[in-house]
Amino acid sequence: MNENRTTLVDTATSSQADRYAVFGHPIGHSKSPRIHKLFAEQTGQNLVYTAQEVPADTFKAAADAFFAAGGKGLNCTVPLKELAWNYANSLSEAAAAAKAVNTLALAADGSILGDNTDGIGLLNDLIANLRIELPGAAILILGAGGACRGILAPLLKQKPASLVIANRTPARAQAIADDFKPLFPVEACGYGALPGQSFNLIINATAASLSDELPPLPAGLLAANGTCYDLAYANRPTAFVRWGLANGAAKSVDGLGMLVEQAAEAFYIWRGRRPATAPVIGLLDAERQSADRNPDA
Numbered sequence: 301m302n303e304n305r306t307t308l309v310d311t312a313t314s315s316q317a318d319r320y321a322v323f324g325h326p327i328g329h330s331k332s333p334r335i336h337k338l339f340a341e342q343t344g345q346n347l348v349y350t351a352q353e354v355p356a357d358t359f360k361a362a363a364d365a366f367f368a369a370g371g372k373g374l375n376c377t378v379p380l381k382e383l384a385w386n387y388a389n390s391l392s393e394a395a396a397a398a399k400a401v402n403t404l405a406l407a408a409d410g411s412i413l414g415d416n417t418d419g420i421g422l423l424n425d426l427i428a429n430l431r432i433e434l435p436g437a438a439i440l441i442l443g444a445g446g447a448c449r450g451i452l453a454p455l456l457k458q459k460p461a462s463l464v465i466a467n468r469t470p471a472r473a474q475a476i477a478d479d480f481k482p483l484f485p486v487e488a489c490g491y492g493a494l495p496g497q498s499f500n501l502i503i504n505a506t507a508a509s510l511s512d513e514l515p516p517l518p519a520g521l522l523a524a525n526g527t528c529y530d531l532a533y534a535n536r537p538t539a540f541v542r543w544g545l546a547n548g549a550a551k552s553v554d555g556l557g558m559l560v561e562q563a564a565e566a567f568y569i570w571r572g573r574r575p576a577t578a579p580v581i582g583l584l585d586a587e588r589q590s591a592d593r594n595p596d597a
């Protein structure tokens with residue numbers, strides 16, 4: 301009897317639930333469905349959030365079909381953020397500056413708003429969770445891809461003393477520095493120009509961590525009491541997190557906190573509710589440590 305009643309309630313609930321999804325390729329590893337389920341439970345919101353494998357060449361058709369079927373919002377991850385930027389009918393200031401969109405939202409008039417919550421997600425993790433001082437800091441970003449673009453404007457608004465972008469392909473770093481010149485004198489260089497410089501905060505925005513590699517970083521690059529932040533995240537400390545620990549970082553962390561914080565901003569855009577992020581970060585962190593200790597469990 302009870303089982304039947306539960307089934308009926310669940311069916312009614314999911315048929316009325318607003319639908320959201322994350323599109324990407326590959327997407328199998330995504331923690332976003334779990335994060336949004338936890339947010340929905342915490343805030344009492346009736347929604348369904350799924351992950352969908354969407355290669356770049358099918359993005360427009362998949363997004364059209366999702367919204368035509370009544371979907372309310374999408375997250376877009378690698379390699380779709382630029383396509384999502386083109387897809388949106390209007391852009392937030394953050395998305396316009398980043399030239400990349402990670403959150404699409406259906407507006408009341410049926411149009412699609414594009415936003416980028418990566419930058420505010422990183423800031424919330426750095427400032428609110430990790431208590432890092434950004435005003436007056438010397439900041440180095442490694443890498444000049446979409447993630448670097450997404451985090452740059454919010455970081456610059458914090459008024460650092462300096463901001464350098466170093467990239468394997470220096471011309472890509474220079475192109476971003478040129479775009480942001482009206483906002484701040486961002487410097488661009490290759491890794492060969494780093495010896496002799498030192499920074500309070502080094503952010504790894506390269507994809508090198510995904511293959512457990514590191515860009516070539518000289519000793520002495522991190523100032524005393526400095527912070528290392530890897531945008532990538534994994535069950536074990538990434539190569540960059542390990543480099544930070546070996547080079548005297550006061551804090552050397554990966555991007556799990558940013559992942560949860562950028563999701564919370566997307567949730568707020570869609571639902572107008574701000575979930576508490578600390579319990580979700582704590583839970584996911586505990587789960588990954590347990591998965592690392594018991595890989596076959």
Ligand code: NAP
Nearest residue numbers: 443444445446447468469505506507508531532555558559
């Ligand atoms: P992307 O656009 O593909 O850019 C990749 C960057 O990494 C480029 O600058 C590339 O240099 C550099 N790179 C790749 N392999 C390298 C290697 N072996 N050595 C040195 N540099 C290398 O990627 P993205 O979208 O910016 O993402 C970058 C990272 O941020 C990824 O790990 C992603 O998972 C992470 N991320 C995390 C969050 C979060 O919520 N935690 C959010 C967004 C992104 P070239 O220009 O020379 O090719």
